Amino acid sequence: xxxxxxxxxxxxxxxxxxxxxxxxxxxxxxxxxxxxxxxxxxxxxxxxxxxxxxxxxxxxxxxxxxxxxxxxxxxxxxxxxxxxxxxxxxxxxxxxxxxxxxxxxxxxxxxxxxxxxxxxxxxxxxxxxxxxxxxxxxxxxxxxxxxxxxxxxxxxxxxxxxxxxxxxxxxxxxxxxxxxxxxxxxxxxxxxxxxxxxxxxxxxxxxxxxxxxxxxxxxxxxxxxxxxxxxxxxxxxxxxxxxxxxxxxxxxxxxxxxxx
Numbered sequence: 001x002x003x004x005x006x007x008x009x010x011x012x013x014x015x016x017x018x019x020x021x022x023x024x025x026x027x028x029x030x031x032x033x034x035x036x037x038x039x040x041x042x043x044x045x046x047x048x049x050x051x052x053x054x055x056x057x058x059x060x061x062x063x064x065x066x067x068x069x070x071x072x073x074x075x076x077x078x079x080x081x082x083x084x085x086x087x088x089x090x091x092x093x094x095x096x097x098x099x100x101x102x103x104x105x106x107x108x109x110x111x112x113x114x115x116x117x118x119x120x121x122x123x124x125x126x127x128x129x130x131x132x133x134x135x136x137x138x139x140x141x142x143x144x145x146x147x148x149x150x151x152x153x154x155x156x157x158x159x160x161x162x163x164x165x166x167x168x169x170x171x172x173x174x175x176x177x178x179x180x181x182x183x184x185x186x187x188x189x190x191x192x193x194x195x196x197x198x199x200x201x202x203x204x205x206x207x208x209x210x211x212x213x214x215x216x217x218x219x220x221x222x223x224x225x226x227x228x229x230x231x232x233x234x235x236x237x238x239x240x241x242x243x244x245x246x247x248x249x250x251x252x253x254x255x256x257x258x259x260x
Contacts, residue, residue: 005168006033006144006183013069019167021066021140023132023190029064030141031098034090035207036169036183038100041072041088043178051084051104052214053178058186058207059099068092082106117246118239121150124162124219132190134197145184150221157194160223163187177215181240181247184220185209188238189252192224195234199259202226202234204252209240211248219243228256 007014014037022030035058043053064070070092077085083105090098127148135142144167152159163184169175175183186207195202221241228234234254240247 005171005173007037007070007169008171010069013071014170015069016064016066018066018139019141019144020064021137023135023140023142025063026137027066029066031058031060031064031186031204031207032141032183033169034058034060034064034070034098035100035186036175036179037070037072038088038090038098039179039182040169040176041074042086042100042102042104043176045074045076045086045088047076047084047086048102048104050107052107052211053102054105054211055103056182056209057101058209059101060097060205060207061099062095062097064090064092064097070097077101078103120245121160121221121223121241123150123243124148124164124221126150127162130161134190151223152192154191155193157192157227158225159191160221161187161191162219162221164219177217177242180218181215181220181242182209184222185238185240185250186252188222188224188250189226189234189236189254191222192226192236192238194226195228195256200256201259202228202254202256204236204254206253208251209248210250211240213244213247215240215242215247217243220247222250224250226254228254232256 020029127150130149146164148162150160224238236252238250
C-alpha cells in the first residue's frame with residue numbers, strides 16, 4: 001500500500017493508507033486525516049467560492065478502519081450572500097462515519113487597528129524536535145508529521161507543539177493550509193495529556209475549529225490544555241498558530257473513563 005498520502009482516490013472513493021493509523025488500535029485511523037479530507041470537500045465546494053471557512057465542527061460517529069474505502073458527500077445548508085453553511089459526510093460501507101458542519105463567511109478587507117493578542121509561542125525554527133510517546137507501530141499518523149515542541153511537558157496537561165504534515169492528503173495533490181491544519185487539529189488532546197494513560201481513557205467524539213482568518217504556510221502550532229472533572233467529562237482547549245501569528249481556537253469534548 002503506498003504511503004506517500006493519507007488517501008488514494010479510487011473512482012468516487014478514497015482508500016485510506018497506513019499513514020492514517022492511530023495510536024490506540026493498529027486497525028483504526030487517527031481522526032486527523034479524515035478531518036482534513038472533509039475540510040478539502042468543504043473548501044472545494046462551489047458554495048465556498050470567494051468565502052472563507054470560519055468554523056468547522058467534526059463529529060466522529062464511529063471508528064474508521066485503516067485500509068477502508070470511503071465516500072465523501074457535501075450538501076448545502078444555510079444560504080446567504082455573507083454567511084453560508086455546508087455539511088460534509090465521510091461514509092464507509094454505506095454508513096456515515098464522520099460528519100462536518102462548516103460555517104462560511106464572505107471575504108473582505110476590514111481594517112480594525114491594533115488588538116492585543118496572546119504572546120506568540122516560540123517559532124518552529126526555535127523549537128526542539130519531538131515525537132508522540134504513545135505510538136508503537138513503525139508506520140502511522142505519527143510518521144506523517146514533523147513535530148517540534150515549543151512549550152510544556154508531556155503529561156502536565158499543557159503543551160505547545162508545531163506540526164508539519166510531510167505527506168499528501170490525497171495522492172498526487174498538494175494539501176492546502178486549511179487541510180494541513182485540520183490534519184493536525186485533532187491532536188490537541190493527544191499533546192496535552194493531563195491524566196495517567198495507564199488508568200484512564202479520554203476519547204473525543206468531536207472537534208471544533210474556529211478561525212479568525214485564512215491559514216497560511218505548512219507549519220501549525222497547537223498550544224493545548226486539557227481539563228477534566230469528576231463527572232466523566234473533559235475539555236481539550238487549543239489555540240492555533242501559523243507563521244503569521246495567532247490563527248484561531250479548537251475545542252474537543254472528552255469522554256473520560258477508567259481503564260478496565
